Amino acid sequence: MKSLVLKNSSSDDVWQRRRQRSLRWLKSLGGFAATIAMTFLGLLAITFVIGRVVPIDPVLAVVGDRAPQDVYDAVRAEMGLDNPLIVQFVHYVGAVLSGDLGMAVTSQRPVAEELARVFPATLEMATLGILIGVLVGVPAGVLAAARQGSWVDQVIRVLGLAGYAIPAFWLGLVGLAFFYANLGWVGGPGRVDIFLEGLVPSVTGLLLVDSILSGDWAVFRSAWSHIILPAMILGFFSLAYIARMTRSFMLEQLSQEYVITARVKGAPERVVIWRHAFRPIRIQLVTVIGLSFAQLLEGSVMIETVFSWPGIGNYLTSALLNADMNSVLGATLVIGAVFIGVNKVSDLLYRILDPRAR
Amino acid sequence: MSLLNIENLRVSFPTEQGPVEVVKGISFELGRERLGIVGESGSGKSMTGRAILRLIDKPGIVTADKMEFDGLDLTTLPNKQMRALRGARISMVMQDPKFSLNPVIRIGDQIAEVLSFHSKLNARQRRARVLESLEAVRITDPERVYKLYPHEVSGGMGQRIMIAMMVILEPDLMIADEPTSALDVSVQAQVLDIMDDLVTRTGMGLIIISHDLNMVARYCDRILVMFNGEIVETCAASELANAKHPYTQGLLASMPTLDEHRNRLPVLDRDQLGSV
Structure with a gap:
C-alpha cells in the first residue's frame, strides 16, 4: 500500500516537471x-x-x-x-x-503580385546555390583543416581566394560563353527556354518544383539546364566563404583538449574529425550558412543581370532606375523579412544544436 | 618484466632559430607502481606523458632509443595498433574536465565511446558498463549523470567522469597529467583517493605528472624530478626530503609550511641551476 502511494506521488512529480517544461x-x-x-x-x-x-x-x-x-x-x-x-x-x-504594398508605378500592377513572381525565382537559384555551397564547402573545409598544409589544403585555399577575388559578372559571362555558346552543355539566359515559358501553372513559383508537380519533364529539364550554371556560380562564391570559415573553425577545434581526449580513447581519425571536432562547430556553421543564404536571397544583381534572371535583384535594380518607390520599398521589405527569417531560424537551430544554449 | 621502458627519449620542435628540445634524452623504467613526475612549467613533464601515447602533434619530433610498453616497441608500432592500445591499455587523464570533455556530447555517450572502439558489446551492454564505471568513481545517481552534458556538472565530478572514462577498460598504465590542479582544494583529495583506490584495486601502473610535491610524495611510490627537459633526480617518495640535487632542494625550500616563521620564501636561483 505504502509503495503504491509513493509511486503515485512520483508520477505526479513527473507530470509536474513535464508541465513546467512545456510551460x-x-x-x-x-x-x-x-x-x-x-x-x-x-x-x-x-x-x-x-x-x-x-x-x-x-x-x-x-x-x-x-x-x-x-x-x-x-x-x-x-x-x-x-x-x-x-x-x-x-x-x-x-x-x-493586409498584403497591400501599393501599385508599381511602371507596370500599374500590385507590387505584392510582382514580388510573388520575382522572389521565387531568386529563392530557387539561391537555394540551389547554398546547397552546392554547403555540400561542397563544408567537407572541403573539414578536409583542408584535417590535412593542414597538404596539397589538398593549398588547392582549397586558392579556390577560396578565387571566390573572393573573381568578380561575379565576369565568371557569369565566361561561363555563358564557354558552357552555353561553345559547348552547349547548359541553357542560356532566362529561367526556361522561351517556347516552354508559361506552360506549367505556377503553384509555388519555383519552376523546378512546379514542373515536377505538373509532371512536365521537358520544362523541368529546360529549367534545370538554365538554373544550373548561375546556381553553380553563386554556389562557388558561397562555398569559397563557407570552406574558409569551416577550415578555420576546424583548426581551432583540432587543438582543443577534448579532441586529444578522443585520441587518447583510441578513436579512429574519422571519429575524431567528424564527431569530436565537427559536432561542436555545427553551431558556428549555422550562422555562417544562414548569413550566406540570406546574401544569396538578397538577389545577386550581377548574376541576375548577366543571366537575365527575373529575380528580386533584377527587379529592385530596374525599380530604382525608374524611381518606382512602391516597388523599391516592397522589395526592401521582402529582403529585410528574409534576413529576419533566416536569423530566427539560425537562432532556433542554435538552441537545438548547442546543449549549453537550451 | 617492466611495464614501460624508456631510453633516451627526446622531443623537439622546429623553430625559426632551429629545433628546440623540450625533452632532452630521458630514460626511466616503470613497473606496476605509482610514479610521480614533478617539475615546473616547461620542464617537459607533460610532453613526456604525451610522447608515450604518441600524441605529440606535428611538427613536433619524438625520438627514442627504446620506448617499450609491455614488450611492444612504441616507436615502430603501426598507427592502427597504437590506436588499439590507447584507451584500452594506456590511458590519460588530463588537467581540466572543462576542456577535456566534449561540450556537445552527453557524458554517458562519451564514456560509452571507449567501449565501442575497443569492444564488441552492444548498446545495452555498453550502457550497463558505463553506469557501473560511474558508480566506481562514487557517482551516486549514474542514471541521471549519464544524460547530462559536461557543462552541467562540477569540476570535481567532471574529473571523476574523466577517470571513469579512462579506467573503464582497466588499462595497464594510466597517465594523469596534472589531474587535480584545476580543482578546488576541497575536492582534490577526493579525486585522488578515488584514483588511488582504482589503481590499487586493478593493479595498473600510474604516472602522475604534477608540480605539487606534497601531493606526489603522498600518492606515489617513486618520484622523478624534471628540470629543463632532463631528469635531475630519482628517488623513493619517502626519501624526497633527503633529495640531493640543488633544484629539488630549491623546490622543497620554496614550499611554505604552517609551523614556521619566515619573512621571505626562498626562490630558485636559475642562473646557478643552468650550470649544474
Missing part, C-alpha cells in the same frame, strides 16, 4: 514571436522613413509633372499624404499586414 517552451516560443514582431515593426519603420525622405515625390510619379495644382492636391489627399506622419505610418503598417 517554459511556450514562454520561450512566445518571446520568440514577440522578438520577430518587434524586429519586423522596426523594419517597417525604416522602410517607411526611407519612403518619406527620398527626394522622389510619389504624387508626381503618378500624376506627372504637368498636372494642374488641383489634380495634384486631389491625388495627394487620395494617397493620404496630407495626414500627419504617425497616421500615415499606422495606415502603412495596416496595409502591409
Whole structure:
C-alpha cells in the first residue's frame, strides 16, 4: 500500500516537471514571436522613413509633372499624404499586414503580385546555390583543416581566394560563353527556354518544383539546364566563404583538449574529425550558412543581370532606375523579412544544436 | 618484466632559430607502481606523458632509443595498433574536465565511446558498463549523470567522469597529467583517493605528472624530478626530503609550511641551476 502511494506521488512529480517544461517552451516560443514582431515593426519603420525622405515625390510619379495644382492636391489627399506622419505610418503598417504594398508605378500592377513572381525565382537559384555551397564547402573545409598544409589544403585555399577575388559578372559571362555558346552543355539566359515559358501553372513559383508537380519533364529539364550554371556560380562564391570559415573553425577545434581526449580513447581519425571536432562547430556553421543564404536571397544583381534572371535583384535594380518607390520599398521589405527569417531560424537551430544554449 | 621502458627519449620542435628540445634524452623504467613526475612549467613533464601515447602533434619530433610498453616497441608500432592500445591499455587523464570533455556530447555517450572502439558489446551492454564505471568513481545517481552534458556538472565530478572514462577498460598504465590542479582544494583529495583506490584495486601502473610535491610524495611510490627537459633526480617518495640535487632542494625550500616563521620564501636561483 505504502509503495503504491509513493509511486503515485512520483508520477505526479513527473507530470509536474513535464508541465513546467512545456510551460517554459511556450514562454520561450512566445518571446520568440514577440522578438520577430518587434524586429519586423522596426523594419517597417525604416522602410517607411526611407519612403518619406527620398527626394522622389510619389504624387508626381503618378500624376506627372504637368498636372494642374488641383489634380495634384486631389491625388495627394487620395494617397493620404496630407495626414500627419504617425497616421500615415499606422495606415502603412495596416496595409502591409493586409498584403497591400501599393501599385508599381511602371507596370500599374500590385507590387505584392510582382514580388510573388520575382522572389521565387531568386529563392530557387539561391537555394540551389547554398546547397552546392554547403555540400561542397563544408567537407572541403573539414578536409583542408584535417590535412593542414597538404596539397589538398593549398588547392582549397586558392579556390577560396578565387571566390573572393573573381568578380561575379565576369565568371557569369565566361561561363555563358564557354558552357552555353561553345559547348552547349547548359541553357542560356532566362529561367526556361522561351517556347516552354508559361506552360506549367505556377503553384509555388519555383519552376523546378512546379514542373515536377505538373509532371512536365521537358520544362523541368529546360529549367534545370538554365538554373544550373548561375546556381553553380553563386554556389562557388558561397562555398569559397563557407570552406574558409569551416577550415578555420576546424583548426581551432583540432587543438582543443577534448579532441586529444578522443585520441587518447583510441578513436579512429574519422571519429575524431567528424564527431569530436565537427559536432561542436555545427553551431558556428549555422550562422555562417544562414548569413550566406540570406546574401544569396538578397538577389545577386550581377548574376541576375548577366543571366537575365527575373529575380528580386533584377527587379529592385530596374525599380530604382525608374524611381518606382512602391516597388523599391516592397522589395526592401521582402529582403529585410528574409534576413529576419533566416536569423530566427539560425537562432532556433542554435538552441537545438548547442546543449549549453537550451 | 617492466611495464614501460624508456631510453633516451627526446622531443623537439622546429623553430625559426632551429629545433628546440623540450625533452632532452630521458630514460626511466616503470613497473606496476605509482610514479610521480614533478617539475615546473616547461620542464617537459607533460610532453613526456604525451610522447608515450604518441600524441605529440606535428611538427613536433619524438625520438627514442627504446620506448617499450609491455614488450611492444612504441616507436615502430603501426598507427592502427597504437590506436588499439590507447584507451584500452594506456590511458590519460588530463588537467581540466572543462576542456577535456566534449561540450556537445552527453557524458554517458562519451564514456560509452571507449567501449565501442575497443569492444564488441552492444548498446545495452555498453550502457550497463558505463553506469557501473560511474558508480566506481562514487557517482551516486549514474542514471541521471549519464544524460547530462559536461557543462552541467562540477569540476570535481567532471574529473571523476574523466577517470571513469579512462579506467573503464582497466588499462595497464594510466597517465594523469596534472589531474587535480584545476580543482578546488576541497575536492582534490577526493579525486585522488578515488584514483588511488582504482589503481590499487586493478593493479595498473600510474604516472602522475604534477608540480605539487606534497601531493606526489603522498600518492606515489617513486618520484622523478624534471628540470629543463632532463631528469635531475630519482628517488623513493619517502626519501624526497633527503633529495640531493640543488633544484629539488630549491623546490622543497620554496614550499611554505604552517609551523614556521619566515619573512621571505626562498626562490630558485636559475642562473646557478643552468650550470649544474
